[in-house]
Amino acid sequence: xxxxxxxxxxxxxxxxxxxxxxxxxxxxxxxxxxxxxxxxxxxxxxxxxxxxxxxxxxxxxxxxxxxxxxxxxxxxxxxxxxxxxxxxxxxxxxxxxxxxxxxxxxxxxxxxxxxxxxxxxxxxxxxxxxxxxxxxxxxxxxxxxxxxxxxxxxxxxxxxxxxxxxxxxxxxxxxxxxxxxxxxxxxxxxxxxxxxxxxxxxxxxxxxxxxxxxxxxxxxxxxxxxxxxxxxxxxxxxxxxxxxxxxxxxxxxxxxxxxxxxxxxxxxxxxxxxxxxxxxxxxxxxxxxxxxxxxxxxxxxxxxxxxxxxxxxxxxxxxxxxxxxxxxxxxxxxxxxxxxxxxxxxxxxxxxxxxxxxxxxxxxxxxxxxxxxxxxxxxxxxxxxxxxxxxxxxxxxxxxxxxxxxxxxxxxxxxxxxxxxxxxxxxxxxxxxxxxxxxxxxxxxxxxxxxxxxxxxxxxxxxxxxx
Numbered sequence: 001x002x003x004x005x006x007x008x009x010x011x012x013x014x015x016x017x018x019x020x021x022x023x024x025x026x027x028x029x030x031x032x033x034x035x036x037x038x039x040x041x042x043x044x045x046x047x048x049x050x051x052x053x054x055x056x057x058x059x060x061x062x063x064x065x066x067x068x069x070x071x072x073x074x075x076x077x078x079x080x081x082x083x084x085x086x087x088x089x090x091x092x093x094x095x096x097x098x099x100x101x102x103x104x105x106x107x108x109x110x111x112x113x114x115x116x117x118x119x120x121x122x123x124x125x126x127x128x129x130x131x132x133x134x135x136x137x138x139x140x141x142x143x144x145x146x147x148x149x150x151x152x153x154x155x156x157x158x159x160x161x162x163x164x165x166x167x168x169x170x171x172x173x174x175x176x177x178x179x180x181x182x183x184x185x186x187x188x189x190x191x192x193x194x195x196x197x198x199x200x201x202x203x204x205x206x207x208x209x210x211x212x213x214x215x216x217x218x219x220x221x222x223x224x225x226x227x228x229x230x231x232x233x234x235x236x237x238x239x240x241x242x243x244x245x246x247x248x249x250x251x252x253x254x255x256x257x258x259x260x261x262x263x264x265x266x267x268x269x270x271x272x273x274x275x276x277x278x279x280x281x282x283x284x285x286x287x288x289x290x291x292x293x294x295x296x297x298x299x300x301x302x303x304x305x306x307x308x309x310x311x312x313x314x315x316x317x318x319x320x321x322x323x324x325x326x327x328x329x330x331x332x333x334x335x336x337x338x339x340x341x342x343x344x345x346x347x348x349x350x351x352x353x354x355x356x357x358x359x360x361x362x363x364x365x366x367x368x369x370x371x372x373x374x375x376x377x378x379x380x381x382x383x384x385x386x387x388x389x390x391x392x393x394x395x396x397x398x399x400x401x402x403x404x405x406x407x408x409x410x411x412x413x414x415x416x417x418x419x420x421x422x423x424x425x426x427x428x429x430x431x432x433x434x435x436x437x438x439x440x441x442x443x444x445x446x447x448x449x450x451x452x453x454x455x456x457x458x459x460x461x462x463x464x465x466x467x
Contacts, residue, residue: 030246031163032464034236038159039152041237048148055137055144062137066130068122068298076114076328080107081309101314111308111320112327120300129290136283143276150269157455159235160463164447166228167245171440173221179433180214182408186429187211189416203422210426250443253394254450254466257387261457268376268458274369281362285355292351294343301337304330376456383453390442390449397435397442404428404435 039045081100123130190207193199233240265271308327310319321327411428414420447463454463 028244028246031160031249031467034159034163034232035156035464037236037238038155042155042235043237045148045151045155048144048151052141052144052148055141059134059137059141062134065133068120068124071119071121072117073119074114074116076112078110078112078327080110081313100309103314103317107317109309109317109320111322112306112324113308114306114328114330115303116305116330117301117303120298122298123295124298125296127290127293129287129293129295132283132287132290136280136287139276139280139283143273143280146269146273146276150273153269153458153460155235156460156464157451159232160451161448162228162232162235163245164249164444164451166225166232166243167249168440168444169221169225169228170245171250171444172437173218173225175433175436175440176214176218176221178436179429180211180218182429182432183207183211183214186412186425190422193416193418198418199422206422206426210429248467249447250440252467253391253443253446254463256466257391257446257450259462259466261453261459261462263457263459265373265376265380265458270458271369271373271376274365274372277365278362278369281358281365285358285362288351288354288358291354292348294341297340297342299338299340300335302335303333305332305334306330376458379452379456383449383456386449386452387446390445393438393442394446397439401435401439404432408432 079096079098081098187204187207187210190199190203194201194204229243230240232243266275306327306329308321308323310316310321312319408428408431411420411425415422415425450466451463454460
């Protein structure tokens with residue numbers, strides 16, 4: 001057996017102990033980690049990102065619409081060519097385009113035929129219609145970018161709110177657990193004094209009621225913790241679990257609650273989104289106006305055609321061949337090109353009302369923008385008041401906790417010595433519990449007020465960089 005020096009043994013033991021201790025400790029979920037996890041996982045943000053990618057892809061397709069249509073076609077057929085004088089209409093393509101002489105009798109002579117063609121169509125001028133359509137799609141891309149930004153911003157605020165709510169719920173549950181422990185201590189003292197005849201029996205009943213009430217309050221607080229934990233898990237895009245949160249929000253106030261936002265209100269993520277809605281609608285109105293104007297097109301066709309029927313087939317019905325090679329070999333060629341002009345003269349009447357409708361939609365979006373802008377301005381004014389009031393309570397609550405704690409210790413001592421009744425003592429117990437709850441709420445409210453200011457100004461850095 002190898003003898004290990006005591007010093008080396010001590011190092012190994014301490015290292016092993018530190019590893020065990022690290023595994024035994026739960027990982028703390030910081031606010032910044034929660035925000036990063038939420039932005040990566042939340043399905044709504046992923047959906048907005050996919051929507052943005054789709055609009056960017058459609059923008060590329062819109063830009064390519066100005067390119068001419070170039071079609072290549074080839075067909076090889078086998079059939080008869082009986083012709084007949086008279087009009088006909090190929091309704092929904094349910095007839096054939098057989099071309100041949102109008103013979104006095106039906107025959108079933110059949111041969112191969114073929115048609116090969118190249119076709120070009122180009123709407124080269126439509127009074128800026130293609131350009132306006134591209135502008136519309138560009139504005140939609142900008143709208144979707146801002147939609148993603150405002151969704152990310154709002155989700156950051158939701159996650160921070162849920163984080164603080166869960167932290168407050170956990171602290172309230174701890175306060176209720178402390179209250180239950182004190183109630184059980186009271187119960188033990190009361191039962192002992194009642195058994196010794198030092199207090200009336202009704203005191204034990206009151207103590208039992210106090211313990212039951214404390215257990216109910218603790219159960220309700222634990223349920224609130226579970227509800228808030230599930231809500232935070234949902235925002236983070238992960239399965240529900242128990243969280244160990246950062247205690248910095250319980251031990252200190254923000255570093256600089258008076259810090260002013262560097263984000264202009266017009267650049268608030270939500271306002272930018274609402275403003276872009278107006279811009280997209282205005283661009284759509286411009287595009288719709290171009291639909292009232294005519295379209296100028298260039299077109300060209302070059303084709304080759306083959307047939308198994310000879311040029312003398314009209315007078316000699318035996319002048320054909322069923323040879324596949326002879327039928328599909330092109331022997332006649334044609335070309336055609338020109339410029340076309342198409343204008344539906346009733347379009348201006350219809351387009352007029354479409355444009356009018358779109359302008360009313362722009363007005364609707366503008367009114368909604370004005371409403372959100374006013375709400376954010378009001379929230380900014382309210383945010384400073386909320387921070388001021390939250391700080392007042394933050395500085396006042398230690399006085400309440402100390403006074404309630406001193407009163408509790410005093411009444412507890414007096415009751416144990418028979419110098420106070422149980423009603424006075426339970427009142428002190430209730431006062432201490434209320435003070436502890438007020439402390440947890442007061443600390444949390446300072447951060448909630450700062451978060452409210454960050455949400456109103458559109459500057460999340462006011463909150464996330466203040467601890």
